[in-house]
Every structure is written in structure tokens, then in C-alpha cells.
Amino acid sequence: MIPAAFEYVAPRSVAEAVALLRQHSYDAKVIAGGQSLIPMMRFRMAQPRVLVDIGRIPGLDYLREEDGFLRIGALVRHATMEHSPLIQERYPLLAATARVVADPLVRNLGTVAGSLVHADPAGDWAAALMAARAQVVAAGPDGERVIGIDDFLVDTFTTALEPDELVVEVRVPIPGPRTGGDYQKIERKVGDFATAAVAVQVTLDEAGRCQQAGIGLCAVGPITLRATAAEEALVGQPLDEATIRKAAALAAEAAQPTSDLRGSAEYKRDMVRVLTLRALRNAAA
Amino acid sequence: MGHRIAVTINGQRYEAEVEPRLLLVHFIREVAGLTGTHIGCDTTSCGACTVILNGKPIKSCTMFAVQADGCEIRTVEGLAQNGELHPIQKAFWECHGLQCGYCTPGMLMAGVALLERNPNPTEEEVRRAISGNLCRCTGYQNIVKSILRAAEMMREGAGVASGSPVGSGSPAQ
Amino acid sequence: MSATLTESPHRVLGQPIKRKEDPRFLTGQGRYLDDIKLPNMAYMAIVRSPYAHARIVSINKEPALAVPGVLAVITGEDLEKLGLAWMPTLNGDQQMVLAVGKVLFQYQEVAAVIATSREAAYDGAAAVEVEYDPLPVVVDPFKALEPDAPILREDRKEKTNHIWRWESGDKAATDKAFAEAEVVIKEKIRFPRVHPAPLEPCGCIADYNRTKNHLTLYVTSQAPHAYRTVLAMVAKLPEHQIRVISPDVGGGFGNKVPVYPGYVVAVVGSMLTGRPVKWVETRTENLASTHFARDYHMTVEIAATREGQVKALRVHTVADHGAFDAQAVPSKWPAGLFNICTGSYTFEAAHVVVDAVYTNKAPGGVAHRCSFRVTEASYLIERAMDILAQELKMDPAELRRKNLIPADKFPWKSPTGWVYDSGNYHHTLDYALNLIGYKELRKEQAEKRARGELMGIGISFFTEIVGAGPSKHFDILGIKMFDSAEIRVHPTGKAIVRLGTRHQGQGHETTYAQIVAEELGLSPDDVLVEEGDTDTAPYGLGTYASRSTPTSGAAAAMCARRIREKARKIAAHLLECGEHDLEWVDGRFQVKGAPHQSVTMQQIAFAAYTNPPPGLEPGLEATFYYDPPNLTFPYGCYIAVVDIDKGTGEVKVRRFLAVDDCGTIINPMIVQGQVHGGLTEGFAIAFMQDIVFDENGNNLVTNFTEYMLPTAVETPRWETAHTVTPSPHHPLGAKGVGESPNVGSPAAFVNAVVDALSHLGVRHIDMPITREKVWRILRNAGIDE
Incomplete structure (x- = not known):
């Protein structure tokens, strides 16, 4: 299918991009990897008048640890995360997520930041980055601001970004020692959106008790959800089977699934429980 | 509102003025006239349009041609060199890795990209690498076999010596 | 032999x-349809109905005609003036080319826009204004038969949604056998509505030359000569002035047998504009408007002795044909060869009834790697045999062995009249059971079950019926099937x-x-x-x-x-x-x-x-x-081994063995490839595919994001083998194989899953077997992670 006609601009700097967004406001749409946006445009479900391609802005594809954060530049692709030795060695949750985002070809173009900005409740990165307590750096006409992920994700396909703001970085606090994580996803086939998925990151103290816990739920609500009660049930506890089961049950309670072709609300809620069990067991291992 | 772009495909430079909404796959097929790259869906699901862009396999139906300005692209037409089939083409032929041929160019490009990154993949890695490409005819088994066979041929460097010329119907293996 | x-x-x-x-x-x-570009070629896009059933109040072409590049907008009214608003279907019904008066399914063709570029055609299609007045929608084929159901097809004399009833076999003998039976099983089984979904969508280029009164139609067709004849009849062009060229075709699976409205409109478009007109459908158009397959709601009964000797088979089917009866079957057999449903067994009597019904869905009913409804039949009998085995507490392999047609009874005449050409069924069964290690698998299953693990083994012993056909029986629209x-x-x-x-x-x-x-x-x-x-x-x-x-x-x-x-x-x-x-x-x-x-x-x-x-x-x-003297009857024994994830309900196919007997093999490499592909399709149908409609007739499965095609990751590894029993009447002894794996495999998958859960009282699960269906059974039985 053929998108409606639009005007195309490719700014060479963040400042130029922000100026364009300010100029065109809601008529403009930012494109990075385009793996969600272009299909929507082909179906004319999205018909931006102006497409602002940030793909030609230099220096936005960095992936490095700095100042206590893993800093993911706005143009870092899913595949970069998937193949990065740094991610594979130190970020088990992000590594597990990167392997199951869409399919391997889509992962070569789609970006982490773009996925987050799309704010699809079935987006894998949003759940993973919620569990990892990430922050989003947005550049606007008045400079940059940092938004916590829970505040960033506002509603289905809606974020806290102003129309003249651009995400330039996603940052994840560098986890302490004894951090484990996992991403468990049920999909009908590779490339499908999740029926349900659960992201888990836990940090243990020297005694083996849970110091910090993050649990993000994917595709089981109008928005990516944080399983707060389940996280609280873990903190201060050893990650034994009883604690894990209790947390899994609480995670299931936190889900707000609706029935669709992927499954009934009842099934998805129970899958949140099963996937949380599995993710926590893997994270604790 | 045309944009003048230049794209290198299989080593040849193509310059054209294009509408921003022209998909890269349409540029390849209709501006460059390379119709080996196919279209099978509108949702980035099937991978019939897979090409290698700056070294990485991507779905050319989910990129605008203007985004590819200045890029290096490889398509199925660029695999064979001087009339000699690429080892992956030989392997698909030998192992019956194709039937209707429609998914084949995408499968070949996804396979080549895998082998360039990982010359010795496991069966599981091959299956994962082509999981963005759908085939309706083969059930994938012989495609997987073909890519593993190509890996073997490329490792041995035998692809050059033992290849059959295009057009022969001699018995397989 | x-x-x-x-x-x-x-x-x-x-x-x-x-x-x-x-x-x-x-x-x-390769040179596929969309690769062809003719000088001065125009492009066509189709405006489709968002409603499943609605009156068309008005169509305003003007905004589309104002789009730069748009050459023409064609509606049903325009076609009516040319006598082309309706066309004959391959099953003796008629079908709207472009909607006239009302629409009968969502995504039905309403208007076509022809333009100098593809972009302009799509822009024009988006600009056409159509006003609809929605009508009550009939989605459920059983509700379609209720007396107060809205009548969908007002163009027909018969004021009912019932299209036809077809009966085969001997009712009296069957009723008698059931009255005297020691054991009777009965089950309702649905074969889902699925779609062939070839990777290359359908399309055409119509190139009409007014001076020569000659039409060249490049088209994605599995049957170019039939197209030529149908076009000659529909478009009233002399047949020698029509040339149909089917270039390389990117998969068909039955989807490219019918003549679609888009082809006819493209021909008209070429006549009107004097240019070649290309129409290539989108994936949504392919899934939502071209021929689906199956959608059979079947009730099966078997009468048997307590020792497991089958006696009689009774089948009643309600077939959901959608808005037009457009399925592609031979004239004499409105339900195709569905009455092969006595399968590989020595039934003495059978009675098969099929009722076809109109609903507000896209028309269809093509093969889809299935020779004329044989997949439905084979699935039905192979599922029913397992249910009987379960009822009798017999091993399903043993029950089959007891009832398979013995080698010395060939040629064997079935109770519905087919004469099976050749077979050595017992040999093939034993060969398959040995190859997969059936006894060991049953032992492993018992051990696992004792530990609370869930594993199942499913057998399907199918008989195909292909090679249509002897022309004395087989024709499509009167054209003999030589x-x-x-x-x-x-x-x-x-x-x-x-x-x-x-x-x-x-x-x-x-x-x-x-x-x-x-x-x-x-x-x-x-x-x-x-x-x-x-x-x-x-x-x-x-x-x-x-x-x-x-x-x-x-x-x-x-x-x-x-x-x-x-x-x-x-x-x-x-x-x-x-x-x-x-x-x-x-x-x-x-x-x-x-x-x-x-x-x-x-x-x-x-x-x-x-x-x-x-x-x-x-x-x-x-x-x-x-002109073949008889059909050929390939057969095979398929065995699936599955493991079930107690947490998620996921079914993992651990092994799948297909032993096919397709007579003489001409190229074993090609035959194996055909088998792999058909098995993969059977796997997809068993576990993933169904075209679902909501209560308003909205099709919820119009893309590959919802219509599930398995990737290399989900697809099981296939094991294949052969026995060779040549056809006595084919000059080479060959029988054909392309569709056997799709005919034979769905039952093997489902039988394996039911087998894994049979100790929980499970007797049947309708396809597609989703994780959720299995999960519900597990949780109801108190089984959890």
C-alpha cells in the first residue's frame, strides 16, 4: 500500500530537528528506524504532513557506560543492543529483550528510543526499561530535560514529550553487583507482538536478599505497567521459590489485560504469573 | 516536491528525483529496474523485500528511498559474479532450497548477511536469522540446509572450484 | 507390489x-506479474466496503477524478451498463464484480480507480466517497439457516440463505448399521476458515488493443486456459482474440484458481482508457477478499463393534461459503470429493450430507493444498478414528490396523462409490510405526505421565484422491478435466x-x-x-x-x-x-x-x-x-510426537514422521520438498490459523500480523520416508503428492495433543490448538507450572 504524500526533511543537528518540530508541531512526525511508523503510514493510519528524519544527525548512535549510566543514543538499533558484548555481559535483561524484539531484520533498523516514543503497550523495550528504571533525555527549545520512564509513558501511544521535543538518549542506571534479569515473552510466532511479556531485574545484597527489584509488564494493559506490589514483595527477601511465587501472583494482579485474538484477559493474566515465575527464577540463578 | 537521491546498488550508482513517499523497494524495482527484490505484504512481516543495506539485511518495504540516500545496497542480482553463482545460490540449488522462488531473493540476502557475520552458524542460529522471512512452499527445512551447506562451501572456499555453470540440469550432489 | x-x-x-x-x-x-511493465501502463486501485452488509446509498467519484493522474473511476453501475456487473462463479452461482445496490461482505469491491501512477490510483481510491446504509449482518452459518435470518442474496429466486444440500452414500443402510451398532461415537468438529496466502499476491495486467479487438491478460493464474474461456464468456470477446499469459507464479495453493473481480475490472479499465492496466492486490485484499478455504462445521458419527470393527459412518456438515457460492469444484460434486471421508477403512455403509450456506463473508472454498475438500474429509475421519479408539480404550494404531483396507482388496470400492486404485496400507503402517519407534514412544509416554509430564503421539493414516479426472465425471463449468x-x-x-x-x-x-x-x-x-x-x-x-x-x-x-x-x-x-x-x-x-x-x-x-x-x-x-481412466489414491501414514508446557499450554512438536506412498516417484528431491511444504501448512492450520469475524462481520485477520504464517523458528523438523505402490492405471505408476501432507497432517497434530491430554478426559480440541485452549484444559484439571 502507498502512504499519503508528505514533505521530508532531514536535519543535521538536534537543534535543527527541534526547530523543525517547533515549526510544524503536530503536523510533524519524527522518523528514526521507522519500523512502526512506516507500516502505519502505508495503511494511512498515520498521515504526517512533514516527516522529520533524525537518521542523519551525527553522534546519536552511541552505546556506552558513563557517569553511572548505560547511555543509549537515540539512533541505537535493536540489533546493536543484541550484538553488543557490553549488553551481553552486564545487562542480562536488556540482552534477553533485544533477542525477541520483532524479527532480526526489523531489529537492524528499529531503534530503542523510537520503540519507547511509540509507546505501544506491546512494545518490548518499554517493559524492559521500566524494570531497569531507565530515564529518558528529551531535547527541546529550552534545552534538555530528564524524564523517569514511569512519567514518560503516559497512555496508549502517548508520552510526556511535547510536540517540539525529541528524545536524544535513553539511560539506564548501571546496576550494582549481583544483578540478574530476564525478559520472558509469549508470542504466537517470531515477529508477533507479545501475548504477554514480563521484564524482571533484581539486585541481591551480599546475604542473597533482594535489594532492588524492577518488574515491567508488556501487552497486558493500556500502557506498560509496573508491578509495584510484586517489586515490594521481593525487596528484603531471599529469592526463594515461595517469595518468587508470591511476587508472581502479585504481578498477575497488577495486570490489566483485555481479551483479543492473542488470548483472553484471563489467560494473559495467568501468563503474567507464569512468566514472572520464570523470569525471577532465571534472574535469581 | 521531488528529492534528488543517489544510491549505490550492487556497485552501480543510481541517481533519481523521487517523491518522499517512494518506498526503497519501489526504488530498487522500478527506478533501478532490479525486480529480483519482491513485495509480499504491507506490514513488515514477510521479508520478500530483504536487501543488504550498508552491510545489514533489512526490509526494503519499510524504508523510504530518501532515507537510503548515499547508502550501499546489495540485492540478489549482485550475488553472482562474472556468471559464477555465489556459494549460497549454488547451495540453494543443490539442496532444493526454493520452490516458487518468490521468497528466495530475500532468503538469500538474509542468509548471506548471516554468513558474513557468522561463518559457522548452528542450525538454530540459521533458523533465527531467517525468522523475519516467510516461505510458503518449502517448510524452511531445505532453506536451512542450504544456508548450512553454503557456510560449508564458503569455509572450504570450494564455492569457486566446484560450481556448476548456470543452466545445467545435472543431478544434485 | x-x-x-x-x-x-x-x-x-x-x-x-x-x-x-x-x-x-x-x-x-524470475519474471512475476508485478515485474512486468508495459509502455503507457496505468495502475488500478480498488475501493472496498468497510461494512459486511449495507446498502450503497451513493458513490461520489468527483473527488477522485480531481486527483491529478486519475484517468477513470469505475463503479458497479458503470459495469451494469456493459452487462458486466455480475460474473459466473466456478460453482454455478453469480458474483458481483463491483457492488451493485449493496455490499455483502467487508472488503467487497465497490469501485476501481485507474490512474497514471500507483500513487495516484491509491490517492484516488482514498478520495472516492461512498455512503452506506448498514444492514443486519449474518456471521454464523447456523444462524443464517434460522427462519428469521435476513436474506442476504436478494438477487436469487430462492429466498433463503441455504445454497444447496448434497448427499452421498446409502442413508438406509447407514441408519440400519447405526441402529444395530454396539458402539457409537459422535463429535462436532470444525475445520477452521483458513487462507492459502501465497507469498506473491494476486494481480494482472490487462492490455486491450481496440484496433485489433485483442486482449492480452497477464495474470497470476494456476489455470490460464480456463481463464481464457471464462473471459470469452464474461467479456464477450472472441476466444481466439484473447491471450492469457501466466508468468512465474509466486505460490498459488488454490488461491490463484478463481477469476477475481479485479481482473474483470482491469479488462474494462483497459478498454475504457486504451492503456494497459496493472492491478496488484495488497496483502489485506488478498486475505480479506480472495478465496478462503475450508470452514466446515462437521458432525461425525461412527458405528462399530465392541471389538473395534467399524461398520458405518454418518456425517453432516454445514459449509460456510460466504456471500457467493464461488468455490472451485467439479460440477458434479458441489462439496468436492468430501465423500472420500470413509478414508482408509473398510466401512460397509456411509451417509454424508453437506448443507452450504450464505453468510456476510468473502466468498471462496478453494483447495489450499487440498484436492477438493479432501483435507476436511481426511481430518474428519482421522480425528473420529482416534475418538473411537479412546472410547474403546484401544491403541489408535491397533484400531487402524484392524480396519485398514487389506492389500488384496484393491481395487476397492468405497461405500460412497470411489474405486481406490492401489495400496498396501498395512505395510505402510508398520513401516511408519517401526521407523518412529512407536512402542518405545508409548513406553516413554507412560513413564512421563506417571511423573506428571505431558507427551502425546498422534497417528493419521489418510487416503488422498487426486488426478481429476476422468472427463465423464469431472468438469468445471462444463469444461472437461482432461x-x-x-x-x-x-x-x-x-x-x-x-x-x-x-x-x-x-x-x-x-x-x-x-x-x-x-x-x-x-x-x-x-x-x-x-x-x-x-x-x-x-x-x-x-x-x-x-x-x-x-x-x-x-x-x-x-x-x-x-x-x-x-x-x-x-x-x-x-x-x-x-x-x-x-x-x-x-x-x-x-x-x-x-x-x-x-x-x-x-x-x-x-x-x-x-x-x-x-x-x-x-x-x-x-x-x-x-483423459485418465480413474483418479489416483495416494496415501500415507503420519506420526506426530508432542510435548506440552504445563505453564503456558504451549505444544512443542518434538518429531514428525511422514511416510507417503504416492506411487512411482519421478524426482525424490522435489517430492520431499512438496511434503515439507505441505506439512508446514498443516502445522500452521493445526496450531495457528483461523479467519475470525466479529459480530458485525468485520474481518479481524487481514494481515500477516494476525494471519499467522509460521517462521523457521516455530516450524518443526520433518522426517520423511516413502513406500511405493504404483498406480495401475497411470502410464508411469505415479499418483501425485503435492497436497498429501496438508491432507494428512492436521489430524496427526491434533491427535497427538488430544493423546497427551486424554487421561484428563479430553476427547477433542478444535483447531487451531492455541496455547490458551490447552492452558484451559490444564488449569481445569488442576495442572500448573
């Missing part, structure tokens, strides 16, 4: 020759073969070359196979229903033999002996008892043009129209 595959005594037949068609596909030089081949041997001994079939990946260019090479003593390299151009190929009914090898393969062999008979006369002339002194040995004619005195086909061919015997017509060409 039967043996496992061994080295063929033939030189060419039975060899895994690399495919002759592959180099062009491997180098990007098929044809024409061979020309050139002076230097190279040959071209043209056939009325049209491959879509089946490897005809190799298989037919092997047949002709074998029969003429040539190398397959020296035989060019050509299909798909009605101006050059002899008339044929096309490629579907696994009929190519049984019909055209036979035609090619018989045609070659006709050539060989002429060659014998020339050989006798060259060797200066009598025709009867010659024998055909190793691909040449030699004088009996004097092997050194021989001539090759090359020498004969040269002589045919340079030195023909006095009185003999020069040249070496022949045509053969093959």
Missing part, C-alpha cells in the same frame, strides 16, 4: 535432478514440451523434462518445458488438486510414446529393417539380437527432417490429450 524406495531401474525417472527452473529464481531473473501435452523434437534432437498446466513452484520444468527425457532417450537438459501461455500451450485445466503429474505427467508420457512410435518407423528406415525387428533399449532403438545396430533419438530426429522414410510425413511432433 509395495516396496521401500530403491534405486530406480530407469535412467532419468526417480533421480534427484537439480531443478532446471532454479537459476533464474536464484539470480533474481489435460494435455505437446512435444516437438527439433532436428538436432532437442525437444520442447508444452502443457496445459501451470506450475507455481512444483518443479514442472524439471519433472516433465524427466518424464519426456526418460520416454525419448534424451537428457533432461535437452528438454525445455513451457507452460502458461494460452497462445502456445495446448488446452488444459491447470495446476491444482495435485493433478499435474497424474494428468499432464501422463499426457507428457503418452505424447512421448506417440513420438516414439513414429521414431520407430524412422529407425527401421535408417537401420533398414522391419519395425518389429526393433526394440527400445536404454533410450535407443536397436535391432533385436544386434545391440551394435542402433540409432539414437538425435539421429532419428535429424532423419525426420532430412531423410524421412518414403510416404511418411516429415517432422517429429505430437500432441496428446490424456
Whole structure:
């Protein structure tokens, strides 16, 4: 299918991009990897008048640890995360997520930041980055601001970004020692959106008790959800089977699934429980 | 509102003025006239349009041609060199890795990209690498076999010596 | 008769020759429909209905005509003036080309926009304004039959949504057997609504030349000659002025048998604009408006003895045909060959009833790797046999062994009238059970079950019915289902073969070359196979229903033999002996008892043009129209082994063995490829696919994001093997294989899953077996992670 006609601009700097967004406001749409946006445009479900391609802005594809954060530049692709030795060695949750985002070809173009900005409740990165307590750096006409992920994700396909703001970085606090994580996803086939998925990151103290816990739920609500009660049930506890089961049950309670072709609300809620069990067991291992 | 772009495909430079909404796959097929790259869906699901862009396999139906300005692209037409089939083409032929041929160019490009990154993949890695490409005819088994066979041929460097010329119907293996 | 595959005594037949068609596909030089670009070509886009049932109040073309580049907008009213608003379906009904008065399914064709570019065509289609007045929608085929259901087809005389009832078998004998039966099982089984979804969508380029009154139609067609005849009838063009070219086809699976409205509109568009008009459908158009398959709601009953001897079969089916009865089946069999549903077993009586129903859904009912409703039939009986085994507490392999048709009973006449040509079923069953290690698997299952693990083994022993067909019984719209081949041997001994079939990946260019090479003593390299151009190929009914090898393969062999008979006369002339002194040995004619005195086909061919015997017509060409004496009955035994994830309900197919018996194998490599593909489709149907509609008739499965095609990751590893029981009536003993795996495999998967859960009281699970269906069973039984 053929998108409606639009005007195309490719700014060479963040400042130029922000100026364009300010100029065109809601008529403009930012494109990075385009793996969600272009299909929507082909179906004319999205018909931006102006497409602002940030793909030609230099220096936005960095992936490095700095100042206590893993800093993911706005143009870092899913595949970069998937193949990065740094991610594979130190970020088990992000590594597990990167392997199951869409399919391997889509992962070569789609970006982490773009996925987050799309704010699809079935987006894998949003759940993973919620569990990892990430922050989003947005550049606007008045400079940059940092938004916590829970505040960033506002509603289905809606974020806290102003129309003249651009995400330039996603940052994840560098986890302490004894951090484990996992991403468990049920999909009908590779490339499908999740029926349900659960992201888990836990940090243990020297005694083996849970110091910090993050649990993000994917595709089981109008928005990516944080399983707060389940996280609280873990903190201060050893990650034994009883604690894990209790947390899994609480995670299931936190889900707000609706029935669709992927499954009934009842099934998805129970899958949140099963996937949380599995993710926590893997994270604790 | 045309944009003048230049794209290198299989080593040849193509310059054209294009509408921003022209998909890269349409540029390849209709501006460059390379119709080996196919279209099978509108949702980035099937991978019939897979090409290698700056070294990485991507779905050319989910990129605008203007985004590819200045890029290096490889398509199925660029695999064979001087009339000699690429080892992956030989392997698909030998192992019956194709039937209707429609998914084949995408499968070949996804396979080549895998082998360039990982010359010795496991069966599981091959299956994962082509999981963005759908085939309706083969059930994938012989495609997987073909890519593993190509890996073997490329490792041995035998692809050059033992290849059959295009057009022969001699018995397989 | 039967043996496992061994080295063929033939030189060419039975060899895994690399495919002759592959180099062009491997180098990007395949020529598919959308690759063709004609000078001055225009593009067409179709405006489709968002409603499943609605009156069309008005259509405003003006905004579309104002879009730069738009050349014409065509509506149903325009077609009505030309007498082209309706076209005949392949099942004796009529179908709207563009909606007239009302729409009957979501995504129905309402208007077409023709423009100088694809972009302008789509912009124009988006600009057409259509006002609808929604009508009550009928989605459920059972509700369609209720007395107060809204009547969908106001154009018909019969004011009912019931299309037809078809009965087969002996009702009285069946009722009697059931009345006397010791054991009766009954189950409701649905075969979901699925779609062939070839990777290449359907499309055409209509190129009408007004001066010559000539139409060339390039089209994705499995049956180009049938298209030509239908077009001649519909468009009222003289048939010799129509040339249908089916270029390389990117998969068909039945989807490219019917003539779709878009083709007819493109022809009209070309006539109106004087330009070639290209229409290539989108994936949504393909899934939502072209022919679906199956959607059979079946009730099956088996009467048997307590010892497990089957006696009678009773089947009632409600078939959801959508808005038009457009399924592609032979005229005499409105439910296709569904009455093969007595399967591989010695039923004494059977009674089969099918009621077809209109609903507000897209029309269809094509094969989809299934020869005329045989997949439904095979799934039904193989599921029912397992239910009977469960009822009798018998091993499903043993129950089958007890009831399989014995080898000495062939040819065997089924209670619904089919005469099975050949088979050695018990041998094939034992061969398969041994290959997979059935006894050990049952032992493993018992041990696992004791530990609370869930594992299942499923068997399907299917009988296919293909090769339509004998023309005395088989026709489509009156056109007899024979098929044809024409061979020309050139002076230097190279040959071209043209056939009325049209491959879509089946490897005809190799298989037919092997047949002709074998029969003429040539190398397959020296035989060019050509299909798909009605101006050059002899008339044929096309490629579907696994009929190519049984019909055209036979035609090619018989045609070659006709050539060989002429060659014998020339050989006798060259060797200066009598025709009867010659024998055909190793691909040449030699004088009996004097092997050194021989001539090759090359020498004969040269002589045919340079030195023909006095009185003999020069040249070496022949045509053969093959009308098969009977159908062929490939069969097989498939075994699936599955493990079930207690947490998620996921079914993992650990092993799958397919033992096929398709008679003589021409190219084992190609046959294996066909089996792999069909099994994968069967797997997808068993676990993933269903076209679902909401209560308003909205199709919820209109893209590959919702219509699930398995990737290499989900697809199981296939194990294949063969037994060979040649068909006694096919010139080569071949039976055909393309669709066997799709016919045979769904039941094996479902039987395996039910087997894994049978101790929980599970008797049947409808396809697709989603994780959730299994999960519900597990949780209801108190089983959890």
C-alpha cells in the first residue's frame, strides 16, 4: 500500500530537528528506524504532513557506560543492543529483550528510543526499561530535560514529550553487583507482538536478599505497567521459590489485560504469573 | 516536491528525483529496474523485500528511498559474479532450497548477511536469522540446509572450484 | 507390489535432478506479474466496503477524478451498463464484480480507480466517497439457516440463505448399521476458515488493443486456459482474440484458481482508457477478499463393534461459503470429493450430507493444498478414528490396523462409490510405526505421565484422491478435466514440451523434462518445458488438486510414446529393417539380437527432417490429450510426537514422521520438498490459523500480523520416508503428492495433543490448538507450572 504524500526533511543537528518540530508541531512526525511508523503510514493510519528524519544527525548512535549510566543514543538499533558484548555481559535483561524484539531484520533498523516514543503497550523495550528504571533525555527549545520512564509513558501511544521535543538518549542506571534479569515473552510466532511479556531485574545484597527489584509488564494493559506490589514483595527477601511465587501472583494482579485474538484477559493474566515465575527464577540463578 | 537521491546498488550508482513517499523497494524495482527484490505484504512481516543495506539485511518495504540516500545496497542480482553463482545460490540449488522462488531473493540476502557475520552458524542460529522471512512452499527445512551447506562451501572456499555453470540440469550432489 | 524406495531401474525417472527452473529464481531473473511493465501502463486501485452488509446509498467519484493522474473511476453501475456487473462463479452461482445496490461482505469491491501512477490510483481510491446504509449482518452459518435470518442474496429466486444440500452414500443402510451398532461415537468438529496466502499476491495486467479487438491478460493464474474461456464468456470477446499469459507464479495453493473481480475490472479499465492496466492486490485484499478455504462445521458419527470393527459412518456438515457460492469444484460434486471421508477403512455403509450456506463473508472454498475438500474429509475421519479408539480404550494404531483396507482388496470400492486404485496400507503402517519407534514412544509416554509430564503421539493414516479426472465425471463449468501435452523434437534432437498446466513452484520444468527425457532417450537438459501461455500451450485445466503429474505427467508420457512410435518407423528406415525387428533399449532403438545396430533419438530426429522414410510425413511432433481412466489414491501414514508446557499450554512438536506412498516417484528431491511444504501448512492450520469475524462481520485477520504464517523458528523438523505402490492405471505408476501432507497432517497434530491430554478426559480440541485452549484444559484439571 502507498502512504499519503508528505514533505521530508532531514536535519543535521538536534537543534535543527527541534526547530523543525517547533515549526510544524503536530503536523510533524519524527522518523528514526521507522519500523512502526512506516507500516502505519502505508495503511494511512498515520498521515504526517512533514516527516522529520533524525537518521542523519551525527553522534546519536552511541552505546556506552558513563557517569553511572548505560547511555543509549537515540539512533541505537535493536540489533546493536543484541550484538553488543557490553549488553551481553552486564545487562542480562536488556540482552534477553533485544533477542525477541520483532524479527532480526526489523531489529537492524528499529531503534530503542523510537520503540519507547511509540509507546505501544506491546512494545518490548518499554517493559524492559521500566524494570531497569531507565530515564529518558528529551531535547527541546529550552534545552534538555530528564524524564523517569514511569512519567514518560503516559497512555496508549502517548508520552510526556511535547510536540517540539525529541528524545536524544535513553539511560539506564548501571546496576550494582549481583544483578540478574530476564525478559520472558509469549508470542504466537517470531515477529508477533507479545501475548504477554514480563521484564524482571533484581539486585541481591551480599546475604542473597533482594535489594532492588524492577518488574515491567508488556501487552497486558493500556500502557506498560509496573508491578509495584510484586517489586515490594521481593525487596528484603531471599529469592526463594515461595517469595518468587508470591511476587508472581502479585504481578498477575497488577495486570490489566483485555481479551483479543492473542488470548483472553484471563489467560494473559495467568501468563503474567507464569512468566514472572520464570523470569525471577532465571534472574535469581 | 521531488528529492534528488543517489544510491549505490550492487556497485552501480543510481541517481533519481523521487517523491518522499517512494518506498526503497519501489526504488530498487522500478527506478533501478532490479525486480529480483519482491513485495509480499504491507506490514513488515514477510521479508520478500530483504536487501543488504550498508552491510545489514533489512526490509526494503519499510524504508523510504530518501532515507537510503548515499547508502550501499546489495540485492540478489549482485550475488553472482562474472556468471559464477555465489556459494549460497549454488547451495540453494543443490539442496532444493526454493520452490516458487518468490521468497528466495530475500532468503538469500538474509542468509548471506548471516554468513558474513557468522561463518559457522548452528542450525538454530540459521533458523533465527531467517525468522523475519516467510516461505510458503518449502517448510524452511531445505532453506536451512542450504544456508548450512553454503557456510560449508564458503569455509572450504570450494564455492569457486566446484560450481556448476548456470543452466545445467545435472543431478544434485 | 509395495516396496521401500530403491534405486530406480530407469535412467532419468526417480533421480534427484537439480531443478532446471532454479537459476533464474536464484539470480533474481524470475519474471512475476508485478515485474512486468508495459509502455503507457496505468495502475488500478480498488475501493472496498468497510461494512459486511449495507446498502450503497451513493458513490461520489468527483473527488477522485480531481486527483491529478486519475484517468477513470469505475463503479458497479458503470459495469451494469456493459452487462458486466455480475460474473459466473466456478460453482454455478453469480458474483458481483463491483457492488451493485449493496455490499455483502467487508472488503467487497465497490469501485476501481485507474490512474497514471500507483500513487495516484491509491490517492484516488482514498478520495472516492461512498455512503452506506448498514444492514443486519449474518456471521454464523447456523444462524443464517434460522427462519428469521435476513436474506442476504436478494438477487436469487430462492429466498433463503441455504445454497444447496448434497448427499452421498446409502442413508438406509447407514441408519440400519447405526441402529444395530454396539458402539457409537459422535463429535462436532470444525475445520477452521483458513487462507492459502501465497507469498506473491494476486494481480494482472490487462492490455486491450481496440484496433485489433485483442486482449492480452497477464495474470497470476494456476489455470490460464480456463481463464481464457471464462473471459470469452464474461467479456464477450472472441476466444481466439484473447491471450492469457501466466508468468512465474509466486505460490498459488488454490488461491490463484478463481477469476477475481479485479481482473474483470482491469479488462474494462483497459478498454475504457486504451492503456494497459496493472492491478496488484495488497496483502489485506488478498486475505480479506480472495478465496478462503475450508470452514466446515462437521458432525461425525461412527458405528462399530465392541471389538473395534467399524461398520458405518454418518456425517453432516454445514459449509460456510460466504456471500457467493464461488468455490472451485467439479460440477458434479458441489462439496468436492468430501465423500472420500470413509478414508482408509473398510466401512460397509456411509451417509454424508453437506448443507452450504450464505453468510456476510468473502466468498471462496478453494483447495489450499487440498484436492477438493479432501483435507476436511481426511481430518474428519482421522480425528473420529482416534475418538473411537479412546472410547474403546484401544491403541489408535491397533484400531487402524484392524480396519485398514487389506492389500488384496484393491481395487476397492468405497461405500460412497470411489474405486481406490492401489495400496498396501498395512505395510505402510508398520513401516511408519517401526521407523518412529512407536512402542518405545508409548513406553516413554507412560513413564512421563506417571511423573506428571505431558507427551502425546498422534497417528493419521489418510487416503488422498487426486488426478481429476476422468472427463465423464469431472468438469468445471462444463469444461472437461482432461489435460494435455505437446512435444516437438527439433532436428538436432532437442525437444520442447508444452502443457496445459501451470506450475507455481512444483518443479514442472524439471519433472516433465524427466518424464519426456526418460520416454525419448534424451537428457533432461535437452528438454525445455513451457507452460502458461494460452497462445502456445495446448488446452488444459491447470495446476491444482495435485493433478499435474497424474494428468499432464501422463499426457507428457503418452505424447512421448506417440513420438516414439513414429521414431520407430524412422529407425527401421535408417537401420533398414522391419519395425518389429526393433526394440527400445536404454533410450535407443536397436535391432533385436544386434545391440551394435542402433540409432539414437538425435539421429532419428535429424532423419525426420532430412531423410524421412518414403510416404511418411516429415517432422517429429505430437500432441496428446490424456483423459485418465480413474483418479489416483495416494496415501500415507503420519506420526506426530508432542510435548506440552504445563505453564503456558504451549505444544512443542518434538518429531514428525511422514511416510507417503504416492506411487512411482519421478524426482525424490522435489517430492520431499512438496511434503515439507505441505506439512508446514498443516502445522500452521493445526496450531495457528483461523479467519475470525466479529459480530458485525468485520474481518479481524487481514494481515500477516494476525494471519499467522509460521517462521523457521516455530516450524518443526520433518522426517520423511516413502513406500511405493504404483498406480495401475497411470502410464508411469505415479499418483501425485503435492497436497498429501496438508491432507494428512492436521489430524496427526491434533491427535497427538488430544493423546497427551486424554487421561484428563479430553476427547477433542478444535483447531487451531492455541496455547490458551490447552492452558484451559490444564488449569481445569488442576495442572500448573
